[in-house]
Amino acid sequence: MFPADPITAVTHPDPYPYYRHLAATRAFHWDTTLGLWVAAGPDAVAEVLRHPACRVRPPGQPVPPGLLNTAAGALFGRLVRMNDGPAHAHLKGLLAAWLDAVDLFAARRHALALTSRLPYDAPWAGDSVDAWMRTVPVLTVGKLLGLPVDTSLDDDSIAAQVATYAAAQSPLASGEATARGAHAAQALMNWAELPVPDDRPLSALRQAAATFGIAPEAVTANAVGLLVQTCEATAGLAGNTLLRLAREDGAASDIGVSEDEPLDHVSDKALDRIQAWVARVAREDPSLQNTRRFIAQDTTLCGAQVAAGDGVLVLLAAAGTMRPDVEGRPWTFGAGVHACPGHGLAQALASATVTSLLARGVRPAALARRFAYRPSVNARMPRFG
Numbered sequence: 029m030f031p032a033d034p035i036t037a038v039t040h041p042d043p044y045p046y047y048r049h050l051a052a053t054r055a056f057h058w059d060t061t062l063g064l065w066v067a068a069g070p071d072a073v074a075e076v077l078r079h080p081a082c083r084v085r086p087p088g089q090p091v092p093p094g095l096l097n098t099a100a101g102a103l104f105g106r107l108v109r110m111n112d113g114p115a116h117a118h119l120k121g122l123l124a125a126w127l128d129a130v131d132l133f134a135a136r137r138h139a140l141a142l143t144s145r146l147p148y149d150a151p152w153a154g155d156s157v158d159a160w161m162r163t164v165p166v167l168t169v170g171k172l173l174g175l176p177v178d179t180s181l182d183d184d185s186i187a188a189q190v191a192t193y194a195a196a197q198s199p200l201a202s203g204e205a206t207a208r209g210a211h212a213a214q215a216l217m218n219w220a221e222l223p224v225p226d227d228r229p230l231s232a233l234r235q236a237a238a239t240f241g242i243a244p245e246a247v248t249a250n251a252v253g254l255l256v257q258t259c260e261a262t263a264g265l266a267g268n269t270l271l272r273l274a275r276e277d278g279a280a281s282d283i284g285v286s287e288d289e290p291l292d293h294v295s296d297k298a299l300d301r302i303q304a305w306v307a308r309v310a311r312e313d314p315s316l317q318n319t320r321r322f323i324a325q326d327t328t329l330c331g332a333q334v335a336a337g338d339g340v341l342v343l344l345a346a347a348g349t350m351r352p353d354v355e356g357r358p359w360t361f362g363a364g365v366h367a368c369p370g371h372g373l374a375q376a377l378a379s380a381t382v383t384s385l386l387a388r389g390v391r392p393a394a395l396a397r398r399f400a401y402r403p404s405v406n407a408r409m410p411r412f413g
């Protein structure tokens with residue numbers, strides 16, 4: 029049965045026939061129940077993402093009301109992801125240049141090495157898998173930036189704070205989750221403000237930003253922002269890859285990573301094989317299924333008259349059912365000026381996470397017998413514990 033609407037589709041067992049139907053028959057339409065325009069066809073999705081009147085925040089509301097006057101709101105308001113125009117362009121350019129320069133092979137190895145210090149509880153494999161998926165990519169990005177990461181999995185560890193802050197941004201967050209998010213935001217900002225040695229990328233980013241007159245707090249917020257952008261979407265990509273390996277007969281055993289294999293013995297070929305699965309999953313069962321835009325002034329969009337203040341739900345995953353890529357990347361990474369600059373790193377880190385779990389003896393088929401998608405309006409992210 030089709031999901032009831034494009035929001036419930038995100039966590040539906042198989043939303044893709046529905047998405048394909050929407051993309052083919054209702055490429056751009058008004059959904060009266062959601063009170064939103066919905067872009068589903070690939071041309072419509074690309075047009076919305078590139079249209080100058082389509083902004084990442086509603087007019088006059090740079091920060092969600094629930095986060096106003098909190099540390100979480102201050103952090104949110106500085107993110108390039110959540111700004112348009114010059115405030116976005118300069119800093120995004122610097123972040124994108126750094127991400128482009130990251131050696132993805134080395135990043136995979138960093139991630140693998142880091143897992144040797146993470147606790148893994150075999151009797152509760154599902155819980156450990158969930159913790160690793162959320163932790164390994166985030167800590168690796170922190171380490172690549174030059175931040176002092178610790179590898180504990182305590183509730184106040186960096187990775188846990190990032191997950192708490194990321195969860196607080198969801199419209200499904202309770203009042204309590206929002207309050208915890210504000211606390212986590214403050215802790216993360218304090219941590220990311222610490223001085224780092226001059227030879228670390230974060231230090232170079234701070235210096236380059238200063239030449240554009242960008243405030244140091246904006247760099248700190250966006251360093252934390254990189255960890256937040258990494259957290260749920262990359263965990264979801266790793267989780268959906270584990271599910272995919274479970275569903276394809278023999279796929280997990282053909283990869284050539286055996287249980288209890290020392291991580292420095294895992295070959296680049298095996299990592300590449302897993303990364304090929306990750307790339308397929310990014311196209312066919314993506315972790316980030318939709319994003320939103322808000323109309324800044326009355327205009328024509330995809331042939332329809334839209335009004336200032338209208339919202340648009342942009343179904344990246346629906347566009348992907350008709351055409352595999354946009355601008356040379358899977359649709360899940362977006363397009364236009366806000367396109368994800370971390371797409372290569374995300375796929376490298378998801379591969380390393382899956383690899384390290386297989387080497388710890390995780391069996392995808394066993395995980396897939398017992399999982400549920402986390403409640404979300406945009407992220408398809410399995411939970412195994």
Ligand code: HEM
Pocket residue numbers: 084108109110116120123127169254255257258261262265315316319320360361362363365366367368369370371373374375
């Ligand atoms: C599977 C993992 C990931 C997915 C699916 C993903 C997807 C996306 C999407 C769809 C956007 C654009 C949102 C929009 O236009 O409304 C975005 C933006 C962004 N992503 Fe990712 N992302 C992932 C991982 C990462 C990683 C690992 C990093 C960096 C370490 C990163 C950094 C960013 C940044 C900085 C932006 C804001 C760009 C801008 O607004 O100009 N992402 N991501």
